[in-house]
Amino acid sequence: MNYDEAKNKFISTWGALGTLWGINKAMAQIHALLIISPEPLSMEDIMEELQISRGNTSMNLRQLMDWGIVFKENKMGERKEYFTSEKDVQELARQIAKERSRRELQPTIKILNDVSNIKEDGTAKTKELIKQTKALHEMADTLDIMMNKVVGQDQNWITKALVKLIK
Amino acid sequence: MNYDEAKNKFISTWGALGTLWGINKAMAQIHALLIISPEPLSMEDIMEELQISRGNTSMNLRQLMDWGIVFKENKMGERKEYFTSEKDVQELARQIAKERSRRELQPTIKILNDVSNIKEDGTAKTKELIKQTKALHEMADTLDIMMNKVVGQDQNWITKALVKLIK
DNA sequence: CCGAACTTTCAATAAAAAATGAAAGTTAAA
DNA sequence: TTTAACTTTCATTTTTTATTGAAAGTTCGG
Numbered sequence A, B: 001m002n003y004d005e006a007k008n009k010f011i012s013t014w015g016a017l018g019t020l021w022g023i024n025k026a027m028a029q030i031h032a033l034l035i036i037s038p039e040p041l042s043m044e045d046i047m048e049e050l051q052i053s054r055g056n057t058s059m060n061l062r063q064l065m066d067w068g069i070v071f072k073e074n075k076m077g078e079r080k081e082y083f084t085s086e087k088d089v090q091e092l093a094r095q096i097a098k099e100r101s102r103r104e105l106q107p108t109i110k111i112l113n114d115v116s117n118i119k120e121d122g123t124a125k126t127k128e129l130i131k132q133t134k135a136l137h138e139m140a141d142t143l144d145i146m147m148n149k150v151v152g153q154d155q156n157w158i159t160k161a162l163v164k165l166i167k
Numbered sequence C: 001c002c003g004a005a006c007t008t009t010c011a012a013t014a015a016a017a018a019a020t021g022a023a024a025g026t027t028a029a030a
Numbered sequence D: 001t002t003t004a005a006c007t008t009t010c011a012t013t014t015t016t017t018a019t020t021g022a023a024a025g026t027t028c029g030g
Helices: A003-020 A025-035 A043-050 A054-066 A089-116 A124-150 A154-166 B003-020 B025-035 B043-050 B054-066 B089-116 B124-150 B154-166
Strands: A070-074 A081-085 B070-074 B081-085
Touching (some): A003 A025, A025 A043, A025 A054, A025 A070, A025 A081, A043 A081, A054 A070, A089 A124, A089 B003, A089 B124, A124 B003, B003 B025, B025 B054, B025 B081, B043 B054, B043 B081, B054 B070
Antiparallel strands (some): A070 A081
């Protein structure tokens, strides 16, 4: 496998994985491209490399910036904007975990809490609803803590220690 | 909030969350319905409750069974099939983690490994590709181990201890 | 076997999501 | 200012994904 084959394989794999996890392909591929690019890339560069339109590129770059994993850069004397990815994989994971927690997990936890606090009326179905939403609430809480605290702890020593321990 | 409101809120929240994580809405909602149902439900029950077609119900039930989190049950003397969800939330998490690892993470790890082993040719772009895919490989490995071993360890004592430790 | 009760499949359709590209918007140098 | 270089927006189109429902398949009691 030569460089170009490897690059394309990486980009398309990343795109496919993203899709499975609810991230659109273009967004995942732009990110893949930036993370392996030693130099910041312009919008033109990205459009050409991935064969996608200007609008698509612009919107997905914005989303990646909203996620806090891609940044604008300016080259001196140039009007054009350039983009880079967060290059530290630990930090990348930390940021993604943080955002998914904030956007998805925390709102869900709130609702699970509301639902699990309805008035017990003695029926089996109400009992089951309360019991299961309580259990899910607890699980989501644990997950939330792990995502926010464990991933990307400084140098990620906890994870490393843990993995060693249980491997 | 009364029982029906709470139930509907739970089901629609679960469906929406599923969608964000690449799971189709019907599948997530069927699962939500089953996990709070004290009794096994028939296909008719599910179709009616969620207002979805027979085919849709059938296909998504199959997928849930493939994931190992929904089971067929027979009531004695009845021809019809009934369905239940895994009710233990720990076990549910364990099973989902195991499947996502098997289906998505492990294939990705393999590809990251292939890509990161291309021949170093001294160029900056090749260096960066190798460096970053190696880092992602390592991260994915860690994640894979955590998903397979930590989540759902018996009684999940490691998670509990860990959460206590870092909370 | 037969037929009724039930489930699965799959071509067709509908719905949702992503992508396009041209017009509108922005910015900064002259 | 003006204008050229560049970016963003968004109505429209395309693509992808999910859903339907009827026909085909299966299973079991008699």
